[in-house]
Amino acid sequence: MKKTAVRSGRPAGQARQGQARPAQEKAPSPHPAEPSSGLITEDELLLASRNHAMPLEMLRWYATPAGMHYLVIHWDVPAVDPETWSLRLHGAVHRELQLRLGDLRAREARTLDVTMECAGNGRSLLKPRPVSQPWVLGGVSNAVWTGTPLSGLLAEAGLEPGAVELVFTGEDRGFQGGVEQAYARSLPVEVAASDDVLLAYEMNGQPLMPQHGFPLRLLVPGWYGMTSVKWLRSIEAVTTPFEGFQQSVAYRFQQDAEDSGTRVSRIRVRALMVPPGEADFATRRRVLAAGPTVLEGRAWSGHGAVTAVSVGIDGAWFRAHLEPAVDRYAWRRWTFPWVASEGTHELMCRAEDTAGNIQPLEQEWNYQGMGNNAVQRIEVTVRPSLADGTAFP
Numbered sequence: 001m002k003k004t005a006v007r008s009g010r011p012a013g014q015a016r017q018g019q020a021r022p023a024q025e026k027a028p029s030p031h032p033a034e035p036s037s038g039l040i041t042e043d044e045l046l047l048a049s050r051n052h053a054m055p056l057e058m059l060r061w062y063a064t065p066a067g068m069h070y071l072v073i074h075w076d077v078p079a080v081d082p083e084t085w086s087l088r089l090h091g092a093v094h095r096e097l098q099l100r101l102g103d104l105r106a107r108e109a110r111t112l113d114v115t116m117e118c119a120g121n122g123r124s125l126l127k128p129r130p131v132s133q134p135w136v137l138g139g140v141s142n143a144v145w146t147g148t149p150l151s152g153l154l155a156e157a158g159l160e161p162g163a164v165e166l167v168f169t170g171e172d173r174g175f176q177g178g179v180e181q182a183y184a185r186s187l188p189v190e191v192a193a194s195d196d197v198l199l200a201y202e203m204n205g206q207p208l209m210p211q212h213g214f215p216l217r218l219l220v221p222g223w224y225g226m227t228s229v230k231w232l233r234s235i236e237a238v239t240t241p242f243e244g245f246q247q248s249v250a251y252r253f254q255q256d257a258e259d260s261g262t263r264v265s266r267i268r269v270r271a272l273m274v275p276p277g278e279a280d281f282a283t284r285r286r287v288l289a290a291g292p293t294v295l296e297g298r299a300w301s302g303h304g305a306v307t308a309v310s311v312g313i314d315g316a317w318f319r320a321h322l323e324p325a326v327d328r329y330a331w332r333r334w335t336f337p338w339v340a341s342e343g344t345h346e347l348m349c350r351a352e353d354t355a356g357n358i359q360p361l362e363q364e365w366n367y368q369g370m371g372n373n374a375v376q377r378i379e380v381t382v383r384p385s386l387a388d389g390t391a392f393p
């Protein structure tokens, strides 16, 4: 077997060989290496094997079963004892709150269906590829989340006039870019106080699973997944904008390591398709029988409602049928009847939203591989149809 560039066992913060920037100027970097056109590294394999994708055939299900929901865990899943755990709301508030799980469950409950997508979804399709969790397209899922609106807690605590942001901190900690940290992200007060921001303790009608943030996570509908802090332990109202690693270094649209860039926030419009036909085990290539078939998928946007989905067949575009929205922040199913002719075809799908956004055909590259919503392309081989309508004897 050919050996890939393996450089593990390096203490955090120590520069790797072959890095473009001189060590003395090195600011904390979100990714362990410069973008690469080489083979997937062992580090990327380790990340991919822990942070699994949602298989795209699961787009057939409206609610992703919890065990199939995509996963991102920066460090380790913390073992949280719900008996001793509590959530602290503190900082620039009139009245500090300390709540146990039972207190949160006793409050007003709200259920929202929310499509969550990792900001790095599609990263490995960029050329060169930013070296991090190497998502192809499966970093997205839809679930039914139940919790208590954060706005109620904020009203009870009373924000001081100077409060500008809320900082959400999880129980998990570790190293990234040489910086030891607990996972923490902030939201402007106006966003955090919206009725749709939940402190969620249930997913698909069950208590959160350990990997999805048990006992409590933040849920910010319409925003990329990094915003929805898992294993939440503290909410702090602050009077100056939060500059933590996951806010100021990671999750930015940058051109290079020096570029301060702009913040990643809401989910860009996107449609994905269930890969049609049958898969080849090793290559995932698709084969289907000639004749009528129905292409299907889901579409979503964090900037507004999806207004249209188009399907591309060998470069020609057709309008897909878009099913009614089930819930405001949930993906919408789309279908397109297609009569497949023998040969090889390239299928695409492309969504638009009420804010006037449309998915790009080619993605503008960025250094962290954030927000890649370029149209999905699937190559299929259509074989002669047998008597039973399948291509398979």
Ligand SMILES: Nc1nc2c(c(=O)[nH]1)N[C@H]1C(S)=C(S)[C@@H](COP(=O)(O)O)O[C@H]1N2
Residues within 6 Å of the ligand: 069, 070, 071, 072, 073, 074, 075, 116, 117, 118, 119, 169, 170, 171, 172, 183, 211, 212, 213, 224, 225, 226, 227, 228, 229, 230, 231
């Ligand atoms: N505490 C904590 N919260 C976190 C993360 C994390 O590593 N630690 N990962 C974030 C990222 S990048 C994403 S995309 C979502 C993924 O949520 P899921 O694993 O439940 O799908 O959680 C976010 N919340």
Ligand SMILES: [Mo]
Residues within 6 Å of the ligand: 072, 117, 118, 119, 120, 225, 226
């Ligand atoms: Mo993410």
